[in-house]
Amino acid sequence: MPKILITNDDGINSRGIKAAVEALQGLGDIYVIAPMFQRSASGRAMTLHRPLRAKRVAMEGVRAAYALDGMPVDCVIFALARFGSFDLAISGINLGENMSTEITISGTASAAIEAATHGIPSIxxxxxxxxxxxxxxxxxxxxxxxxxxxxxxxxxxxxRKGLPEGVDMLNVNVPYDANENTPMDITRLARRMYQPSIEERIDPKGTPYYWIVGTQCPKEVLEPGTDMYVVKVERKVSVTPINIDMTAKVDLGQLKKHLGI
Known part of the structure; x- marks a missing residue:
């Protein structure tokens, strides 16, 4: 039977991870390693300056489940060390969409990226x-x-088929109003999802403190063919193929000339 790893960034108690376990029943032996706590927007963060604590938890329909007091990337590394390699890694089902080049901020996407760096097809x-x-x-x-x-x-x-050559993981986003007849579309990443800013507030002692806030890019500026356009405008399921080699596809010789190397 194939070995399937499930993780997330919403934490071990999220209904999204339980939903993923339910969705994959019968496809393989399932292992769940997820953070003990909410770790959204943790990106590729790893826990290097303190020990990690792991707690085995009971979860129906899985071979083993652990809650780790670390980040989503830590969970993937722990899973590989404890159980060996996997045939498939799933990160999610996340509460809230993860789209555009900002997926590098997402703990959900970053866990899948980490698994992909180890040669595991990931979603x-x-x-x-x-x-x-x-x-x-x-x-x-x-x-x-x-x-x-x-x-x-x-x-x-x-x-059954693996991922096509040149694809290391898939980033999937499902509209909240989708149903089983909703079309899927293959997309590319939008440039960005949010316009971030800093909001200053004053605490009761008169000292300023700050929140990072953001407004989502308006629909009218979204580019057709991108994940955001397909989900936000066309209301389809977006499937974006990701390659973890972020080297720019440019003429390296021309770049040498440009930089005077």
Missing amino acids: AISLEVNREKHKFGQGEEINFTTAKFFLRKIADAVL
Whole structure:
């Protein structure tokens, strides 16, 4: 049986990770290693300056499940050290979409990227939410039925056929109002998803403190063919092939001349 790793950045208690386990039943032996706590926007962070603590947890339908007091990337490294390699890695189902080149900020996408660097075909899957408060909860009010359907469909195809040459992982985003008849489309990453800024506030002692906030790019500036356009405008499921080699596709000889090397 194939070995399947499931992780996330919403934490071991997120309903999204339980939904992923349910979606993949029968496709292989499932192992779950996820953070003990919410770790959204942790990116490729690793825990290097303190020891990690792991707690085995009971979870129906899996071979083994652990909660790790670290980051999503730590969870992938722990899984490989404890259980060896895997045939497929799934990160999600995340609460809130992860799109554009900003996926490098996402703990969800970064866990899949980490698995891909070890040669494991990987899928990051996120479910769009229509209320901001849902992004950092456990998913109590969210219906994962459609996301589960598409996760199983894509995971089954990857297990049977692998990923095409040049593709290391897939970044999947499911609209909150999608159903099983919603079309899927292959997309590229949008340039960016948010316009970030700093909001200054004053605490009761008169000392300023700061929040990083952001507004989502308006629909009218989204470029057709990108993940954001397909999800936000066309209301389709976006599947973006990712290659972890970020080397720019340029003429290296021409770049040498440009830089005077």
